[in-house]
Amino acid sequence: MAVLELQNITKRFGSAAAVDDVSFEVQRGEILALLGPSGCGKTTTLRMIAGFEWPDEGRIFIGGDDMELRQPYERNVGLVFQDYALFPHMSVAQNIAFGMKNRGVKRAEIGRRVAEALEQVQLPGMESRRPSALSGGQQQRVALARALVTRPDIMLLDEPLSNLDAKLRLQLRREIRTILGTFGCTSIIVTHDQEEAMGLADRIVLMNKGRIEQIDTPHALYQTPRTLFAADFIGHANWIGGMLSRRGGEAGVVKTALGEIPVMSGDLGDGPATLCIRPERLSLLDAAARPDTALDAVVERHDLTGADLRIWSRLADGTLVQSLEKNVGRHLPEPGTAVRLGFRMADCVVLPGRRPQA
Numbered sequence: 001m002a003v004l005e006l007q008n009i010t011k012r013f014g015s016a017a018a019v020d021d022v023s024f025e026v027q028r029g030e031i032l033a034l035l036g037p038s039g040c041g042k043t044t045t046l047r048m049i050a051g052f053e054w055p056d057e058g059r060i061f062i063g064g065d066d067m068e069l070r071q072p073y074e075r076n077v078g079l080v081f082q083d084y085a086l087f088p089h090m091s092v093a094q095n096i097a098f099g100m101k102n103r104g105v106k107r108a109e110i111g112r113r114v115a116e117a118l119e120q121v122q123l124p125g126m127e128s129r130r131p132s133a134l135s136g137g138q139q140q141r142v143a144l145a146r147a148l149v150t151r152p153d154i155m156l157l158d159e160p161l162s163n164l165d166a167k168l169r170l171q172l173r174r175e176i177r178t179i180l181g182t183f184g185c186t187s188i189i190v191t192h193d194q195e196e197a198m199g200l201a202d203r204i205v206l207m208n209k210g211r212i213e214q215i216d217t218p219h220a221l222y223q224t225p226r227t228l229f230a231a232d233f234i235g236h237a238n239w240i241g242g243m244l245s246r247r248g249g250e251a252g253v254v255k256t257a258l259g260e261i262p263v264m265s266g267d268l269g270d271g272p273a274t275l276c277i278r279p280e281r282l283s284l285l286d287a288a289a290r291p292d293t294a295l296d297a298v299v300e301r302h303d304l305t306g307a308d309l310r311i312w313s314r315l316a317d318g319t320l321v322q323s324l325e326k327n328v329g330r331h332l333p334e335p336g337t338a339v340r341l342g343f344r345m346a347d348c349v350v351l352p353g354r355r356p357q358a
C-alpha cells in the first residue's frame with residue numbers, strides 16, 4: 001500500500017495555480033524527489049503534505065488516512081529544512097530528544113534512541129555539543145536524526161543540502177541515502193538540483209509550472225524523457241527539429257533540413273517533432289562504424305573535462321551539437337575538420353513539438 005497518496009491536488013495563490021492537479025503515490029521505504037525549476041510548486045506541494053498549506057482541491061492520504069482535517073502536529077511526518085532549524089540553546093542530544101518528548105516517548109527509550117541515532121548519523125560522542133560548535137554537514141545530520149527518531153510515517157526534506165559547499169553536498173548526499181535506507185524511511189526530498197535528485201531518489205517527480213511533466217526512475221527520466229521540458233531539464237541534449245511521418249508499426253521518419261532521419265516513433269502521430277540525442281550517444285565515426293544515421297558536420301572546438309572530451313561540431317543546417325568521447329588518447333580532428341557523426345535509432349528519442357531556439 002502507498003504510504004502517501006496525493007489525488008488531484010490544486011493550490012492557488014490569488015488566481016495563479018502554484019500546484020495544478022498533481023497526483024502521485026509514494027510506496028513504503030521509497031525515496032521520492034520533487035524536482036523542477038524555481039517556482040514550479042515543489043515547496044508548496046511539500047508544505048501541503050506537512051499540513052502548513054491547505055489544498056484548494058484534491059485530497060492527501062497518509063497511511064490510508066485522509067489528512068483533510070488534520071493539523072500539522074496530528075500528522076506523523078518528520079521535517080528537515082535547508083537551514084537545519086536546530087535549537088541553538090540545546091545540546092545535540094536535547095535537540096534529537098525534543099520531538100520524542102513531545103510525543104510522550106518514555107525517558108529510557110529516548111536515551112536509547114538518541115544514542116542509536118547518533119551512531120547512525122555518525123556523530124557519536126557529540127551529544128553534549130551545542131549546534132554552533134558543529135559544521136554545517138554535522139548540523140544537518142543532527143536535524144536528520146531529530147526527525148528520524150520520532151519514527152515518522154514519512155520524512156519531508158526541503159533542499160536539505162543547499163547550504164553546504166559542493167564537496168560536502170556530495171558526501172552528505174551519499175550519507176543521507178544510506179541513513180534513510182538504514183531507517184527504511186519513506187521520504188520526499190525537494191530539490192532543484194537534478195544531480196541531487198538522480199543520486200538520492202528511487203523515483204523523481206519532475207514538475208514544471210505547477211504540473212507534473214513526468215514521474216519515473218532517474219534512469220528512465222534520462223533515457224526516455226517524454227517531453228521536451230524533461231529532456232532539456234535533465235542532462236545535456238542535442239536537438240534536431242523536423243516533421244514526423246509514420247511508416248507503419250513503430251517505424252517513422254523525421255524530415256529535417258539535414259534530410260530524412262529514420263526513427264522509432266513510438267505512439268506519436270504525424271506532425272512537428274524534435275529528435276533528442278544525448279552527447280554520449282553521438283559519436284565521431286571511424287571507417288568501420290555502421291550507424292543507423294550519420295550526419296555531416298565540421299568540428300568547432302574540444303573541451304577536455306578530464307576523463308571525457310566534449311566535441312562541439314556544426315551541422316550543415318547551422319545547428320551546434322556536442323558529442324562526448326572518452327579521453328583514451330585517440331587522435332581527434334582539429335577544429336575546421338569535416339567529420340561524420342553517427343547515432344543509432346534506438347539511442348535517439350522523438351518528442352512531440354518543436355523546441356524554441358535557445
Ligand SMILES: Nc1ncnc2c1ncn2[C@@H]1O[C@H](COP(=O)(O)OP(=O)(O)OP(=O)(O)O)[C@@H](O)[C@H]1O
Pocket residue numbers: 013018036037038039040041042043044045192
Ligand atoms: N504564500 C504565498 N503567497 C503567494 N504566492 C506564493 C506563496 N507561496 C508560493 N507562492 C508562489 O507559488 C509558486 C510556487 O512556489 P514554490 O515555493 O512552491 O516553488 P518551488 O518550486 O518550491 O520554488 P523554489 O525552488 O524557488 O523554492 C511561485 O510562483 C511562488 O511565487
